[in-house]
Amino acid sequence: MSPVPAVTARPLRVCLVAHARYPVCEPFAGGLEAMTFHLAAELVRRGHEVSLFAAPGSDPALDVRELPVVGPAQPRTARLDTDAPPGVEMLEHHAYLALMLDLAAHGSRRFDVVHNNSLHHLPVAMAPALGDLPVITTLHTPPLWWLRSAIELDGGRSRFVAVSEHTAQAWASTVHCEVVHNGVDLTRWPAGDGGGPAVWSGRITPEKAPHEAIDAARLAGVPLVLAGPVMDEDYHRRMVVPRLGGSVRHLGHLDQQELAGLLGRATVALVTPAWDEPYGLVAAEAMACGTPVAAYARGALPEVLDDRSGRLARPGDPADLARALLEARELDRAGVRAAAHERTSLTRMVDDYERLYRGACLQGVAA
Numbered sequence: 001m002s003p004v005p006a007v008t009a010r011p012l013r014v015c016l017v018a019h020a021r022y023p024v025c026e027p028f029a030g031g032l033e034a035m036t037f038h039l040a041a042e043l044v045r046r047g048h049e050v051s052l053f054a055a056p057g058s059d060p061a062l063d064v065r066e067l068p069v070v071g072p073a074q075p076r077t078a079r080l081d082t083d084a085p086p087g088v089e090m091l092e093h094h095a096y097l098a099l100m101l102d103l104a105a106h107g108s109r110r111f112d113v114v115h116n117n118s119l120h121h122l123p124v125a126m127a128p129a130l131g132d133l134p135v136i137t138t139l140h141t142p143p144l145w146w147l148r149s150a151i152e153l154d155g156g157r158s159r160f161v162a163v164s165e166h167t168a169q170a171w172a173s174t175v176h177c178e179v180v181h182n183g184v185d186l187t188r189w190p191a192g193d194g195g196g197p198a199v200w201s202g203r204i205t206p207e208k209a210p211h212e213a214i215d216a217a218r219l220a221g222v223p224l225v226l227a228g229p230v231m232d233e234d235y236h237r238r239m240v241v242p243r244l245g246g247s248v249r250h251l252g253h254l255d256q257q258e259l260a261g262l263l264g265r266a267t268v269a270l271v272t273p274a275w276d277e278p279y280g281l282v283a284a285e286a287m288a289c290g291t292p293v294a295a296y297a298r299g300a301l302p303e304v305l306d307d308r309s310g311r312l313a314r315p316g317d318p319a320d321l322a323r324a325l326l327e328a329r330e331l332d333r334a335g336v337r338a339a340a341h342e343r344t345s346l347t348r349m350v351d352d353y354e355r356l357y358r359g360a361c362l363q364g365v366a367a
Contacts, residue, residue, distance in 0.1 A: 024064070198269070
């Protein structure tokens with residue numbers, strides 16, 4: 001048997017490129033920031049050298065190289081998680097352009113692999129400029145036109161990963177993707193005893209539809225707690241605030257430890273996307289706490305949940321979600337936690353990415 005090249009054994013130097021819209025720190029703005037943080041931390045724990053290129057304000061415990069994307073203050077009513085103002089778009093463009101030009105000039109001496117977790121087109125479009133330095137891009141969204149056009153410029157230079165089979169299928173007409181499901185750190189989402197109110201967690205936006213979780217909980221006669229940042233003030237004022245009160249409360253934006261405690265005490269977690277979720281990290285977080293999930297059957301949620309961990313409902317149907325809620329809360333919490341170990345753990349996710357990194361490095365050596 002021929003000797004294994006050294007690249008398969010030694011620690012790797014990983015350039016991890018984050019989405020620049022929000023800092024990678026707690027309390028996390030969303031699942032993408034949480035996934036990037038835990039991936040970086042676990043790679044470092046395993047002995048790899050990780051340089052994280054991320055927005056200012058990211059956790060200093062990580063080796064963060066700040067992307068210069070701080071612009072003028074935005075009004076509180078702005079939708080910060082979707083269409084960015086032109087000034088912000090220009091700052092992001094310049095920041096990623098500077099990063100990719102630097103990697104083209106010096107990256108092969110500093111890194112073994114680039115892992116792009118951003119939603120920006122430039123790390124994809126400019127991947128061919130990096131020469132032999134391998135680039136892996138994780139697709140966290142449905143096909144966005146700017147990413148599709150960038151992939152056409154990539155010319156097969158990068159390897160692409162989707163966070164679910166659903167997302168891989170959505171991209172199938174554009175690019176072939178391997179699938180690496182997201183994972184959560186089970187040590188930071190400990191099993192709880194349940195018995196408390198139902199919980200809904202996530203960004204307060206129309207596409208997350210927390211108002212339908214409220215309607216379903218009221219139909220089921222179950223108290224509900226909402227946890228998450230208000231990202232759309234108008235939607236919050238019109239659709240959420242009038243439904244609060246009595247058995248329904250909104251606790252605001254919690255850090256991970258607070259949210260893990262809340263989920264561990266919950267009888268059931270509700271997940272109510274009004275769009276096709278590429279993954280659905282909030283469901284995995286609840287499962288890690290042993291809390292069964294009642295969710296709309298949209299996007300990748302049927303992949304995240306199985307019969308041990310939750311029940312699915314017709315999308316956009318609070319009455320059917322109330323039915324799923326009552327069924328899910330009867331599930332065995334130990335079985336839910338076991339499903340999380342098997343399907344949604346950080347260990348499994350990082351094992352998969354290590355395999356991809358080393359495979360990409362070996363391809364570079366062979367080339």
